Amino acid sequence: MPKVNKNMTIAEVLMLDxxxxxxxxxxxxxxxGCPASSGESIEQAAMVHGVSAxxxxxxxxxxxxxxxx
Numbered sequence: 001m002p003k004v005n006k007n008m009t010i011a012e013v014l015m016l017d018x019x020x021x022x023x024x025x026x027x028x029x030x031x032x033g034c035p036a037s038s039g040e041s042i043e044q045a046a047m048v049h050g051v052s053a054x055x056x057x058x059x060x061x062x063x064x065x066x067x068x069x
Contacts, residue, residue: 004060006053010037010045013060023063027051 004013010032013020021032029049036045046053 002064004042004057004064006043006046006057007041009039009041013042017064017067019067020060020063023056023059026059027056029056 002016004016010024010029014032014037024030024032027046027049028051029045040048042056043053046056
């Protein structure tokens with residue numbers, strides 16, 4: 001299973017699994033379809049939205065791992 005890291009873009013994560021949009025939404029990142037989602041890293045987007053990139057990445061990886069179990 002691929003691991004999400006904070007250098008990936010939101011678009012890259014969504015390509016891994018479209019259902020990860022729910023995790024982004026839980027963090028208040030409602031701009032999943034905005035053009036920046038394909039150009040900014042998760043770390044950059046998290047900073048703009050005032051959330052912890054590490055917590056977001058951990059939540060995304062937990063979500064993906066739970067689907068594999």
